[in-house]
Structures are given as C-alpha cells and as structure tokens.
Amino acid sequence: MYVRIVLLSMIAGKIGGEFKPIRHKEVQEEEDYIQEVDLTALPVKEKVISEGVQPIHDxxxxxxxxxxxxxxxxxxxxxxxxxxxxxxxxxxxxxxxxxxxxxxxxxxxxxxxxxxxxxxxxxxxxxxxxxxxxxxxxxxxxxxxxxxLHLPPRIYNFEDLGCTNEACISHPDQSEGVPARFYRTSDNRFACAYCGKNHTFKEIWKSRNK
Ligand SMILES: [Zn+2]
Missing domain, CATH: 3.30.70.140 (Aspartate carbamoyltransferase regulatory subunit, N-terminal domain)
Structure with a gap:
C-alpha cells in the first residue's frame, strides 16, 4: 500500500506537493468527425457493393x-x-x-x-x-x-436444453439435476419427457428462456 501511495505521489509531482488534475481542453464543437471519402481516388471494384457476401471458398x-x-x-x-x-x-x-x-x-x-x-x-x-x-x-x-434438416424424434444429453415448466423436475429451478429430455410430437413440437409440456423448437433452449 505504501509503495502505491509513493508512486501516486510521484505521478502527482512530489511527495507532499499539491495534486492538480490534468484538465483536458474541451473538444471543439466543429470537429469534423464524419469524413466523406473521395470516390474518385478509389479503384472501380471498391465502388460496387453487392447484396450479400462474396462467394465462400471454404x-x-x-x-x-x-x-x-x-x-x-x-x-x-x-x-x-x-x-x-x-x-x-x-x-x-x-x-x-x-x-x-x-x-x-x-x-x-x-x-x-x-x-x-x-x-x-x-x-x-x-x-x-x-x-x-x-x-x-x-x-x-x-x-x-x-x-x-428435419426435427429429430428425440433431443437430450445437451446441457443447454431446458423445460419451461417451472414445476417440472427437469426445470433448473427445481435443482434436481435432472437433464431435460424432449420427444417430437405428431404436430412437430417437442414434448418434455417428464411433464409432457409442449414446446416449439425455439423454446427448448435455456439461452432463449433466460
Ligand atoms: Zn418438463
């Protein structure tokens, strides 16, 4: 701690001296923070912007x-x-x-x-x-x-899956350490294997339900 105080004092000037904070000049209002690029100086290919991205090689x-x-x-x-x-x-x-x-x-x-x-x-x-x-x-x-890709018939064994029913034994709030399991229903939803609650494929991920 003492070392730190000494160092601070050295930065401030000298030990026992009065510390004066450095005041930065205020930035001028007119500062030119948006600069237009001179297009005439650019090669032609840089003037074309296509929708999407370049073809992917790998x-x-x-x-x-x-x-x-x-x-x-x-x-x-x-x-x-x-x-x-x-x-x-x-x-x-x-x-x-x-x-x-x-x-x-x-x-x-x-x-x-x-x-x-x-x-x-x-x-x-x-x-x-x-x-x-x-x-x-x-x-x-x-x-x-x-x-x-189609909805898989079952999904389990992934840490980031979670049933949204707070009363379900597999819900994180129950702290039972029961990993979530879902199976596909006939109408292409995921039903929880424990409580039966239906979820869309968007709803079974914990990161979505935070
Ligand atoms: Zn459940």
Missing part, C-alpha cells in the same frame, strides 16, 4: 432458416442458432433474404467462412434448433455436402 452456409417468418423473428432466431452451434466467435454473418421461387417469403441465411468439420452431434443440434433449414459445407469453392 466454410458453411445454413440456408432456408425460419422460412416464412417475419424478418425480425428470423434475425432473433439466427442469434440463437449461432450460439447453439458455437459459431458466435467466428467470422461471417447473418442475412435475411427472399427465395428465388417464393419471392414473398423471407428466410435467414448464416454464413461462416473458414474450415469446419461438423460432427453428428452438431448436425443433431442444428436439426433441433433450425428444422427445415439446409446446411451446405463448402470446400475449395464447391458445395461438398448438403443436408436438409
């Missing part, structure tokens, strides 16, 4: 996400998909577009350029969080694998 693209939903709902759900698949820290982006055939329907697309090897576990999680989507794995500029 990586993964998840297409047809939540087709038919509102753009705000699609964006919201793509956040969850990225988090469930552990893709939040990678480069890439999310996009909302309309399909070629059904121009009136919106859909989400997640792009992740880079090197990816997806396990069966990843595919199962993606199927459960984005049923109806299409996963494309791209290598060397070509789609090498394409998967159409």
């Amino acid at each position: 990586g993964l693209v998840i297409d047809h996400i939540c087709r038919g939903d509102k753009p705000s709902e699609i964006r919201d759900h793509m956040r969850l998909i990225s988090s469930v698949l552990g893709l939040d820290e990678a480069k890439g982006g999310e996009w909302v577009s309309t399909g070629h055939k059904d121009g009136a329907l919106f859909k989400g697309i997640i792009f992740r350029p880079g090197s990816y090897e997806l396990s069966r576990k990843h595919l199962k999680r993606l199927s459960a969080v984005a049923p109806g989507s299409m996963l494309n794995l791209i290598k060397g500029g070509k789609v090498v694998n394409k998967y159409r």
